[in-house]
Amino acid sequence: MIGNKYLVFYFRIILGGVFIWAGLLKIFDPLGFAETIANFRVFPQWISFFLALMLPWIEVISGVFLILGLFRHASALILSLLLAAFLVLIVVTIMRGIDIDCGCFGSFSQKVDYKLILTDCVLLFLSLNIFFSKSDHFVLFRKKGILP
Amino acid sequence: MAQKKLVQQIVFILILSSIIGLGANFHLIKKYFQGEFRQSFFSSEKFPSITFITLAEAEELFFxxxxxxxxxxPEGDYLVGHILGALNIPFEQHKEVKILTRLDLSPEEILVVYCDGSECQSSVELAKFLDAQGFKSIKxxxxxxxxxxxxxLPVSIENDWK
Known part of the structure; x- marks a missing residue:
């Protein structure tokens, strides 16, 4: 794990920024995102609908908190769990041979393929690094972190 | 203690996001409980030319x-069997653009699009594409x-459009 305070801060900006951007694109088109979730053919229609309404906000709020340094461990853990879930979904979708857009970045989305796995893994590395980092520099409330 | 705090913060973020997400989309939730979005996620206001039809309606239109x-x-599935007389416009890898140009259909035609069944979404995607191309009546x-x-009902294994 990388513990350098500047690098951890950059990681927070990058990861937070990516999720704010991804979330905002989806917030502006909730029905489009619901359809994207449905296209994965994993969830029933009603779950796709409610996920599409809530997930983008989880991404944006966690991203904002991560950049501000507010609840940063909790935010990083949420984003790590989301990225891990996306990873499973991507692998399952490739294995099932379903040819669809991931819907990760609204209309800027890429196809579900091996490159997407790589992107996901890089982001997962950043989020886990932030989660396990004890660096409390550049945070809004400089209190002792949650982790011992 | 640390773990408890972490869980509390996670729950806080999730609840906050859910409240904002559900609040900001209250109009969609209302529509959902009125019966919309049960088959596909598009608002009829956005695509007025698209309607959903049942088997009985499809049969009536067929005759x-x-x-x-x-x-x-995809073409492979189409060749195994399709509704008698149906054209094939596979909604994949932008093939639909080329095929539609070749078919040269009038925007006034009544079109019925279908795919495998309720599991697949390509018919809806194709319907949206046809709406964008100016077709007035897509079912x-x-x-x-x-x-x-x-x-x-009548089916065919011939290639009906080449």
């Missing part, structure tokens, strides 16, 4: 003869190939 049926499944037969075959 009325002035309707064009379009199969949105999505959501029961698709599965319902049509189960009902024992």
């Amino acid at each position: 009325s003869k002035d309707t064009i049926f379009i199969d949105s499944r 999505v037969f959501f029961g698709g190939w599965t319902e049509w075959v189960q009902a024992g």
Whole structure:
């Protein structure tokens, strides 16, 4: 794990920024995102609908908190769990041979393929690094972190 | 203690996001409970030319003869079997653009698009594409190939459009 305070801060900006951007694109088109979730053919229609309404906000709020340094461990853990879930979904979708857009970045989305796995893994590395980092520099409330 | 705090913060973020997400989309939730979005996620206001039809309606249109049926499944599936007389516009890798140009259909035609059945979304995607191309009357037969075959209605294994 990388513990350098500047690098951890950059990681927070990058990861937070990516999720704010991804979330905002989806917030502006909730029905489009619901359809994207449905296209994965994993969830029933009603779950796709409610996920599409809530997930983008989880991404944006966690991203904002991560950049501000507010609840940063909790935010990083949420984003790590989301990225891990996306990873499973991507692998399952490739294995099932379903040819669809991931819907990760609204209309800027890429196809579900091996490159997407790589992107996901890089982001997962950043989020886990932030989660396990004890660096409390550049945070809004400089209190002792949650982790011992 | 640390773990408890972490869980509390996670729950806080999730609840906050859910409240904002559900609050900001209250109009959509209202529509959902009125019965919309049960088959596909698009608002009828956004795509006024698209309607959903049942097997009985599809059958009626089929025998009325002035309707064009379009199969949105991949060519391989289409060749195994399709609704008699249906054209094939596979909604994949932007093939639909080329094929539609070649078919040269009039925007006034009544089109019925279908794919496998309620599991597949390509008929809806194709319907949206056709709407964007200016077609005025697009009907999505959501029961698709599965319902049509189960009902024992006319099918073909010939390539009906080449």
